[in-house]
Amino acid sequence: MTDTPAHPTDPFDAEALNAAEGLDPVDPAYAQVLRIATALNLIPLAIGASVFDALLIRHIEGPYGLITAAAWVIAAIVIVSFPSRRVSRWGYRIGEGQLRVARGWLFRTDTIVPFVRVQHIDVGQGPIERWFGLSHLIVHTSGTHNSTVTLPGLHADLAAAMRETIRRHIQTDFA
C-alpha cells in the first residue's frame, strides 16, 4: 500500500505503528469496553482462586494467602494496563474501494477486503458497547479463510456510515 520504510518495532510505541502504516485508530472508548469485558472474565477466575486457596491450601496447611494475592494482583494488572495497549494495536483504513483492518502486535495481521468482494455486512452492538455508544462492523466474504472480518471500537454513527459506503459498492458491482 503506502511505501513505508521499516516501521518502528518498539512495542511500547504503538502510535507509531498505526501512523507509519497509514491507519486510523479505533475509538479510545473501546479500551473501556475491553476493560469491562476483561474484568467480567477475570474477576470470577480470581474469586475461584481465592475460594480454592481458602478451602484447600488452608486445609493442607500450605502457605495460605499466596494464591489469592497473586490472582488479584495479576487480574488487576491485566485489567488496568492491557486493554488500552490492545486497543492501540487496532487500526483501520477505508478508501480506494477497500477496507483495511490491522490488529495485534506480537502476531500482527493486516487484512484487506475489496468492497466488491463483500457478501454482506453486519453492524453489531453488545450491551457494554451500547453503554459507550460504540458498534462493531463485521464484513463477510466468500473466502474460506477470513470469511468474516471484524472491526470493533467504532462510534455507532461511523459504523453505520461505513456500512452505507460498503453497501453502495456492493450494489454498483452488480450494475
Next chain:
Amino acid sequence: MSDGAVIAATESEPDWQRLHPATLALAVVKLGPRSLNFLPAVAALGFTGNWVYIVPAIGAFLLISLLAAWFHWLRFRFLVGDDEVVIESGVFARQHRTIPFDRIQDVGIEQGLVARALGIAKVGFETGAGGKENDASLDAIALDSAQALRATIRAHRSGEVAAPVAADAPEASPATEDRLLFAMGPRQLLLAGLFNFSLAALAVVGAGMQFFDGLLPFDFNVFNPRDWIDIAEDYGLDQWVIAHRWVAGVGAAISLIFIGFASGIATMFFANWDFRLTREPRTLRRTRGLTTRTDVAVPVKRVQAAILVTGWFRQRFGWHELRLQSLASDGGKENDHQVVPFAKLDAIDPVLDEVAIRRSDAGQSWQRSHGIVALGGLIGAVGATTGGLVAVSFGQELGWFGPVAGLLIGAGSLFGARFHRWADLGEQVAIRRGAWKPKTTLLPHASVQSVDLKSDFILRPLGLATLVFGVPGGSALAAHEIPAIPLAAAQDLRTRILAARARS
C-alpha cells in the same frame, strides 16, 4: 399437523414426489453396521443370565429401526418446481426447505454397491453454503429420474446465463457439445496404482509403525531396521528372526512391499475405475468408481484455483495429479475436486485450458521463502530430542528414539524449507511447497476475496511477512499462503492481486 392436511396438500399439488421405495431396502442394509450399537445391550443381557430375552430384544430393535425408516420415508417428500426444489422432511419436527435452481452450484449423483443393484442413486445439491450439513440431498431416487433432475437444473442454469458466458469465454463454440477430456483405462490405472505404492497401508500393519507415523513428516521410516523387525514380530516370526535376522528382514520387506503395491493398485482401481472427465456446456463432469460410482459436475465458472500434486518419485517420470478448487466441495472428506488422478502434463494442460488457468512453464523463475519457515519443525525436533534424552536419563532405552526422530524431523524441515516457493504469473500466483509431495497451487488473482499480511515478533525483525489469501471453497491440500517473504515483495504482490477484477 394432521394427516388430512397432508393428503389435501398432496392432492392440490400433484407434483409432490417421494423417495424411491427401494430406499427402504437400503435402510435394511444400513442397519447392519448400526446394529453394532446394540451389542453392549446383548452382552449385558447375556452376562446377567437373561438369555431368553436376547432374541425378542433383537427382534424389537429391528422392528423399531425399520418402522423408523418407514416413517422417515413416509414423511419425506420433494417437489421439483419450475425454478426451485422444495424438500419437506422430518417425522416430528417438520423441516421445509426451498432451494432455487439459481443457487445450486453442483448436482452430484452417487451410487453405492447396493444402490447400483437396486437402480437408485443419491442426489446431492451443492449450494455453496458453508458446511456440509447445509447441503440438501435426496437419498435416494431412481437413477433415471436423478439424471432427469440434473438435466432440468442444468438446462435452467444454462438458459439463464448463456449470454454473458458466451461473451467472455473464447472456447464457446466447442463447449456447446459434450467432449471427452480425459479418461483412464485399466492399463493406465495399473500404472497409476504402481506409483500409488501406499506406505500408509503398511502403517496399518504394525502398531510400532503407527507410532512412527505420528512423529515423522512421512508415513514410515524405511531406513530403520527396527521397524522391519517389529513387523516380523507381528507375524509371529520373532524367534526365527533372532536366528536368521537378515533372511527374515528381507522376506518381511518383500512381503510388505508387495502389500504396499497391492493396496495402492486396489485403491486406485476401486476409486477410479472407468474414469471419465467430460466437458459439458457449462461444467466439467467426472464419473468414476468401481463399487461406488460417483457422478460429479464442477461448474467451470465456479473454479477458484487449480492444484497440481506430484510425488518426489513420480515427478521424475512426469506424472501429476490435478485438483480443482471450486465453490462446491467433493464428497465428504475432500474439499477439492480431483479431475485428473494421474497423467502427464500434456494431458493436464487441456483441462487447465477449460478453466482458463495457465500452468507455469519450465523456465519460470521462482522466488523462495525465507529459511525461517523451518523454525516450527526445528522446535519440534529440539522437543523430541530433549524428551528422548530425559527418558534415557531415567534409564528408558526406548528414549533413544527421541534424538533419532529429532534429527530426522530437523533435517526434514530444513530440507523442506527450501521448497517453499512462489511466482507471480501476471494473472495468477503460483505457490509451491513440499519436497516429499510437491504441490503447486495456481491461484488466479481474481479468485482472491481478501488478503492478510501477517507478521510477528520473529518475522518482523527479519523484514519478512506472510501473505494469506482468502479464497472461496477451501482446500485441505493447500492453504493459500506464501510464508516468510520480504515485506516489500509481499506488499507489492498484495497491491497487484487486489487490483484484479472479480471472477464470478
